[in-house]
Amino acid sequence: MTHRLDARNLICPMPVIRTQDKIKTLATGDRLEVTCTDPGALNDIPTWCRINGHRIVQTRSKNHEIVITIEVGALGQ
Amino acid sequence: MTPQRKAVALISGGLDSMLAARLILDQNIHIEGINFYTGFCVEGHTHAIRNKDRSKPKRNNALWVAEQLGIRLHIVEVIDEYKDIVINPKHGYGANLNPCLDCKGFMVRKAVEWMRENDFDFIITGEVIGQRPKSQRRDTMPVVARESGADELLLRPLCAKLLPLTHAEKEGWVDREKLMGFNGRNRKPQMALAAQYGFKDYAQPAGGCCFLTDENYARRLADLWAGRGQRDYELDDIMLLKVGRHLRPRPHFKLIVGRDEGENNFLRGYTTRFTHFYAKSHLGPLVLLDGEADKRDVRLAAEITARFGKGRNADKVVISVHEQNGEERDLTVTPLTPECMPQEWYL
Numbered sequence: 001m002t003h004r005l006d007a008r009n010l011i012c013p014m015p016v017i018r019t020q021d022k023i024k025t026l027a028t029g030d031r032l033e034v035t036c037t038d039p040g041a042l043n044d045i046p047t048w049c050r051i052n053g054h055r056i057v058q059t060r061s062k063n064h065e066i067v068i069t070i071e072v073g074a075l076g077q
Numbered sequence: 078m079t080p081q082r083k084a085v086a087l088i089s090g091g092l093d094s095m096l097a098a099r100l101i102l103d104q105n106i107h108i109e110g111i112n113f114y115t116g117f118c119v120e121g122h123t124h125a126i127r128n129k130d131r132s133k134p135k136r137n138n139a140l141w142v143a144e145q146l147g148i149r150l151h152i153v154e155v156i157d158e159y160k161d162i163v164i165n166p167k168h169g170y171g172a173n174l175n176p177c178l179d180c181k182g183f184m185v186r187k188a189v190e191w192m193r194e195n196d197f198d199f200i201i202t203g204e205v206i207g208q209r210p211k212s213q214r215r216d217t218m219p220v221v222a223r224e225s226g227a228d229e230l231l232l233r234p235l236c237a238k239l240l241p242l243t244h245a246e247k248e249g250w251v252d253r254e255k256l257m258g259f260n261g262r263n264r265k266p267q268m269a270l271a272a273q274y275g276f277k278d279y280a281q282p283a284g285g286c287c288f289l290t291d292e293n294y295a296r297r298l299a300d301l302w303a304g305r306g307q308r309d310y311e312l313d314d315i316m317l318l319k320v321g322r323h324l325r326p327r328p329h330f331k332l333i334v335g336r337d338e339g340e341n342n343f344l345r346g347y348t349t350r351f352t353h354f355y356a357k358s359h360l361g362p363l364v365l366l367d368g369e370a371d372k373r374d375v376r377l378a379a380e381i382t383a384r385f386g387k388g389r390n391a392d393k394v395v396i397s398v399h400e401q402n403g404e405e406r407d408l409t410v411t412p413l414t415p416e417c418m419p420q421e422w423y424l
Contacts, residue, residue, distance in 0.1 A: 009346050011316065013114055013137055017154050040135065047140040052149050 002031040012040035032070045082250045083107045083197040090138025092279045093203030100234040110150040112139040115159040116315050117288045127339045138280040164308045173295035185225035199245045204233045207261040235259045297424050323424040330368030354382040358395040361386020383412035
């Protein structure tokens, strides 16, 4: 199941915190699509995912917005 | 079989907490990191707002440390709870508006709560006796342990040999002989230990981990409180204190002036909340007005906006004024001259 998180107009580390808090509510294998405007998220969210056992499926940029798709790993639960 | 013990490590993103965690990892303890985001954390921000800073990619050092150590990191937002620490510090402020002793006690207390909720056994920090003038002194370190409620559950691996035995040592979970006895402001022992572990590219201390230790930032925060007549803030307030030129031409309002395109873009995110100004006839900054302003004040703000744009030497500049109530109009003004802008206006 794919879920969405609006983290636009937040400065890092807030997009990471919102992502972390949202993932706590999801099941292993779920996908989360995070939309951000802070370019710092391009580095911080993947790093947070690596150390917490989640997988980055895709990262794309469009009109000054960054969309990061994450697959929830087992460690996140 | 004896269960593996679990410790929660306060990870700031600096070298000391990294070394403290690593020393305990070496003793076969399961460690997870915790990092608190107060809104004032320098290390947490990886957003380069100004154009000139964009060429230097920034990283979140707490996340980087966790990745180097191979541990999980939990970033906990404490913005609202932390307000009371900033506004009413029981132990007072340091050189600026930094409530270091209260802050450390608060963070360890939050770590105690997390430890209990997550069934961990003890807490570790990277504190070193004598490292900081207020929160890391021999006489104040017991205050942190006591007031946080951590007591003997708080282990400081970098200076443990100089402190009384803690629970983890008494129980034999941690071998005290393998801990350190660092003392004072000399960083050489930490750097030597980092080299021993092969840690490179770690964050260098650069004026502390908190904006509240910064003199300019603290002055702006004190001005915010004085201007509003109350000691309070929201996250947006403390973010805006980091951006732009701040001028207070009158006691009842101040202006935030973008210094480049990056800051103008950042300030644009706040235009629905503030009366704002920009030049239509020339290139120039976006300017937010924080406070109450009558017609004369709005005109003065327009003249200041013109002063900071490319039309500063022009006879007339057209300024677009967007009131907070949604009204828009153009004002044609003469830019204020530097002589009419006393230094006291600048925060």
